[in-house]
Amino acid sequence: MDVRQQMDDLIEKLNAYNEAYYQQNTSLISDQAFDLLVKELQKLEAENPLFANPNSPTQRVGGSITKSFASVTHQFPMLSLGNTYNAQDLQDFDERIRKTLGEEAFEYICELKFDGVALSFWYQNGQLIKGVTRGDGTRGDDITNNVKTIKSLPIRLQSKTFPESFEIRGEGYMPLPSFEQINEEKIAKGEAPLANPRNAASGTFKMQDSGEVAKRNMECFVYAYLGTENPFQTHEVSLNYLASQKFPVSPTWRKCGTITEVLQYIEDWAEKRHELPLHTDGIVIKVNDFGQQERLGYTAKSPRWAISFKYPSEIAKTTIEHISYQVGRTGNITPVANLKPVYLAGTVIKRASIHNANEMERLDLRIGDHVFIEKGGEIIPKITGVDESTRKPGALLFSFPTHCPDCGSQLVRMEGEANHYCLNDANCPPQIKGKIEHFIQRKALNIENLGVETIDLLFEKGIVCQIADLYDLNSERFLGLEGFQTKSIQNILSAIEKSKSIPFRQVLFGLGIRHVGATIAEKLVLQFHSIENLQAASFEELIAVPEIGERIALSVQEYFSKETNLDTLSRLKAAGIQLSEEITEIVLEGTHLVGKSFVISGVFKNFERDELKAKITAHGGKVVSSISAKLDYLVAGDQMGPAKLEKANQLSIKIIREEEFIQMLN
Ligand code: IVH
Numbered sequence: 001m002d003v004r005q006q007m008d009d010l011i012e013k014l015n016a017y018n019e020a021y022y023q024q025n026t027s028l029i030s031d032q033a034f035d036l037l038v039k040e041l042q043k044l045e046a047e048n049p050l051f052a053n054p055n056s057p058t059q060r061v062g063g064s065i066t067k068s069f070a071s072v073t074h075q076f077p078m079l080s081l082g083n084t085y086n087a088q089d090l091q092d093f094d095e096r097i098r099k100t101l102g103e104e105a106f107e108y109i110c111e112l113k114f115d116g117v118a119l120s121f122w123y124q125n126g127q128l129i130k131g132v133t134r135g136d137g138t139r140g141d142d143i144t145n146n147v148k149t150i151k152s153l154p155i156r157l158q159s160k161t162f163p164e165s166f167e168i169r170g171e172g173y174m175p176l177p178s179f180e181q182i183n184e185e186k187i188a189k190g191e192a193p194l195a196n197p198r199n200a201a202s203g204t205f206k207m208q209d210s211g212e213v214a215k216r217n218m219e220c221f222v223y224a225y226l227g228t229e230n231p232f233q234t235h236e237v238s239l240n241y242l243a244s245q246k247f248p249v250s251p252t253w254r255k256c257g258t259i260t261e262v263l264q265y266i267e268d269w270a271e272k273r274h275e276l277p278l279h280t281d282g283i284v285i286k287v288n289d290f291g292q293q294e295r296l297g298y299t300a301k302s303p304r305w306a307i308s309f310k311y312p313s314e315i316a317k318t319t320i321e322h323i324s325y326q327v328g329r330t331g332n333i334t335p336v337a338n339l340k341p342v343y344l345a346g347t348v349i350k351r352a353s354i355h356n357a358n359e360m361e362r363l364d365l366r367i368g369d370h371v372f373i374e375k376g377g378e379i380i381p382k383i384t385g386v387d388e389s390t391r392k393p394g395a396l397l398f399s400f401p402t403h404c405p406d407c408g409s410q411l412v413r414m415e416g417e418a419n420h421y422c423l424n425d426a427n428c429p430p431q432i433k434g435k436i437e438h439f440i441q442r443k444a445l446n447i448e449n450l451g452v453e454t455i456d457l458l459f460e461k462g463i464v465c466q467i468a469d470l471y472d473l474n475s476e477r478f479l480g481l482e483g484f485q486t487k488s489i490q491n492i493l494s495a496i497e498k499s500k501s502i503p504f505r506q507v508l509f510g511l512g513i514r515h516v517g518a519t520i521a522e523k524l525v526l527q528f529h530s531i532e533n534l535q536a537a538s539f540e541e542l543i544a545v546p547e548i549g550e551r552i553a554l555s556v557q558e559y560f561s562k563e564t565n566l567d568t569l570s571r572l573k574a575a576g577i578q579l580s581e582e583i584t585e586i587v588l589e590g591t592h593l594v595g596k597s598f599v600i601s602g603v604f605k606n607f608e609r610d611e612l613k614a615k616i617t618a619h620g621g622k623v624v625s626s627i628s629a630k631l632d633y634l635v636a637g638d639q640m641g642p643a644k645l646e647k648a649n650q651l652s653i654k655i656i657r658e659e660e661f662i663q664m665l666n
Helices: 003-022 031-047 087-101 176-188 197-205 210-215 235-244 259-275 290-296 357-363 429-440 452-460 467-472 486-501 504-510 518-528 531-536 539-543 550-560 563-575 609-618 642-650 658-665
Strands: 071-073 108-114 117-124 127-133 139-141 165-173 219-226 254-256 280-287 306-310 315-327 332-344 347-353 370-374 382-386 420-422 597-601 633-636 654-657
Touching (some): 087 280, 087 306, 108 235, 315 429, 357 382, 539 550, 597 609
Antiparallel strands (some): 108 280, 127 139, 332 420
């Protein structure tokens, strides 16, 4: 094999391992073997710089190429639970308990089974000292910094009644609103969305940069106390105590005397659980008394004193009738499976997204295939697999189209991209309509009162054929269109007028440049200030901006290379849209507070609150509004709120008085 081939093979392998590890959370290779392969590739790259490949995992920044979490041995193995699926299984479980406990009375505690990542939190002398993943049950990854971003998890305990050292177990999760927001942003950037909240949570807790983890608002529910010293008699008492000490205990648990009561709990939560901010896939039934738990003991894999009950699975099987291809606003083509309608978790499913050609290839979909449909918590159900046993021999593969289903232009798949694109953005109807809808959304030009149906209508009538046409609208243009009252027309026109004062960063996002989501737009505006500067920026200048990579830089340059876009921009400018933003550069009075964050609370002698805030920023510090584990200082004035003080104490945040603050400035 020649060197180049050898390098390409290594890259492909490493990328596949990385993807399995970071996206699917499965380790296909040991850490040592992985690191050896990376070293081998680095060596070949150093010896053969001509063959360097930008796709190489060695080119990635940060820690994402090595799996560098320390491995930690659990003090108590992290076991799993036996599963039950019906009342009979539960009666059998109950029977087994009775056999061991004999005549003794006992109770159960029922809890929801949270569908996230099992985590173990170690406390010593009242401090959270470690956060560890389950790993293989015996050893897990030390992800303490990531765990510390969970705002509801106490880092320092007030109570002195806890033993010197103990462990709390719980489930880490990504709240559904965060999950949905991240996916919205990913889709806006043209990236593949995260598969489901559980994968999202395990991927996030394994990120190398805890700053990134913090942005994702991770949460947890705790469900067990463990320790060589156990001050509690029952699980119930431990849950109540943990809750009183501000541990995030979900209040959804219930004490049950009999299996009949357990079945009632199961029924009560069957639907209600969908209202929670995380997925639950069943319930966990635990014997309440710790002494009885000990007597019941463990099998090699799971405790005999607990079992889980799984709600009926939300998977269905059906046939693919055909695949249609949807064109998104950036020209990205999404294959959508049209299914023989099937009933699944309360709704009839007729369509499922297949995301992109990679996913189609992975599923190896053939015409007439029977497929499994799963409804995680995502709104759109997904095809998770094919029932190959029912596939007819010689069934033909679905093939990705070569031309746009809407406008007929040839599709293009860029190097390294999962998506195919239709590049005819100026004339392809779904792209044009999609761009207008993107432009008017709240995070962009926020033109309320102009719904999707109105856009469709205005487009079909040839009145609004691109975003700049919105600013030529007047009441005459609505003449003869059905369903518009004078009042609603006025509302639309005044919303359009109001959009002229929307800041440039939102306008830039609204332009819908491929890969330029709201965050990237903000970064570009902070750097370049005006559309003219952005247009004039060279490729090198673009990629020099933090977080702007080659893909985004190319996309920005491509946007400005098109005559139609330049025409749109000059019309927007003429209409009075904000295409520049004044960025006031702060001249620092001092640098003593650089990198430090402050919360201000109370009343001060020498400063008004705004003055104090200004002082902090003028010395390079940051003022934040709420106390979190990452906060550096709480500046305490008179009449400070007791809740803030308690929270700061709990998180061992440094509390300073006004005088100390003034000293810090000097
Ligand atoms: S108690 C010995 N309680 O389910 C295991 N586990 O299959 C004791 N889980 O890895 C676990 N919610 O991550 C317990 N209320 C709950 C739970 C729960 C979710 C997860 C946990 C564990 C898995 C067991």
